[in-house]
Amino acid sequence: MTGFFTEDNSAAAVNARIGEQADARLALVMSALVRHLHAFAKEVELTPAEWEAGIAFLTQTGQICSAERQEFILLSDTLGLSMLVDAINNRRPDGATENTVFGPFHVADAPVRAMGDTISLDGKGEPCRYQGRVLDMDGAPIAGASIDVWCDNADGFYDVQQPGIQPKWNNRGIFITGADGAYEFIGIKPVSYPIPDDGPVGRMLAALGRHPYRPAHMHYLVTAPGYQKLVTHTFVGGDPYLESDTVFGVKQSLVAPFEPDSTGRAAWHSPFDFVLVAEDSGKD
Template sequence: MTRYFTEDTSVEAVNARMGEDIDPRLKTVMASLVTHLHAFAKDVDLRQEEWDFAIDFLTKTGQICSQERQEFILLSDVLGFSMLVDAINNRRPSQATENTVFGPFHVDNAPIREMGDTISLDGKGERCRYEGRVMDLHGAPIEGACVDVWSDNADSFYDVQQPDIQPKWNNRGRFFTGKDGRYLFYGIKPVSYPIPDDGPVGKMLSALGRHPYRPAHMHYLVTAPGFQKIVTHTFVGDDKYIADDAVFGVKETLIAPFEYVNDGETIWRSPFDFVMVPAAEPVS
């Protein structure tokens, strides 16, 4: 029976229009979306001018998107939604390495480098030794794991943001573990940087009294045959934004040691082990 739309029956009226033979998962997701969206409007007594403003905001968010910039992902990030979806889809045993947001600056097929090579090519920043092991849940080393790494430079920019300034593949590289599961490379101690804040999302952050900064971190994408991939960062614990990441990416287990060594050439050492979960491991 067709339901006429009223304020009280709005959810039922909309959800009743869905067909009987549609994809069950689509039906579940859309029914819940309508339910919560309508509940939000009723909860705040949404005004027409506020909804008009929201439509304009979403329109401008779409208009600024390009192949180089995805403002909707940025919006998802700063609302904590990207991290929530990531957490739901990457539930792991407590001893396994946690995921965090992928970020927009990864580049496929970075150069394969030898263990102990330097990824920083522009001569800037404080040299840091990164080392550790890739292992399974029982502590056994994983041979043939790919440790794909990337970071910003000392000026707070990734190479793809400054293609005419930074060397290609600056602060990027891939390393493959041997039988001992160990990795070792040299980079720089990363620095904090702002997410793009010259668009609608940046204006929203400003209106909310929020800053656009991410704490300093090194990116890792760790993959190995038969194991779930790890998409994560290691964070500099004394960074001023460590407890206030604009995209909520910090997890306590991902705050890595940055030990001051200053042996003449290398200033810092950052050890960190990665614990991988078998691909068939059930979601906890």
């Protein structure tokens, strides 16, 4: 027995109350959470006033959540936890395209468009031609891959943030690769934008001297039968927020070239190949 609760044995005393009937995974996760939470409080010698401020912060975070806004995910994002969970669960071999956070603005069932189509419907922004291939780890093209793409408009907003202002499906589309694994579409060169910072998470960032900005990026959800799902972005090289992305989503391998387009179809050209891992390859 651990005896009565004391400062020294606090975590052990709490974890001793977990019953044998508890799910094994739940018991593992919760006991680890208790150990680390108690260790944190002891390390910083948390005061009652600080504990009350933390409770108030979490309460306000929950109160601002709605069907359109998930402040707890925003909190997880800005603390780097979302990216850590993503990294743990998407370990891939060298040469495969890296994952990054999904983000809150994906919309299912976007229109399937023909290769080369334009996804920008509001006429704003600098046109950019996105082009590349979907390949396997051996460099062979993957036919029938679905490339679901979405990004903000030139004002830094996604269409779902501005219903009635932006056209529906603005800067969104799905493209299906042929036998050559190639894709191509016309979008815009994305712009950097702030995450919603008018709530408790925004106040936390300001108190910590952190900005709320994400660097400019294009979202991709790439799927193909027999291959692991890829959720990723490509980032605009030279963006001032690349090394300080407020949700820690940037990986060096995902910084894509944006260069003048030689075809005359757009102002910019951004080539990028996606390399998928077979489902049965396991996780390295």
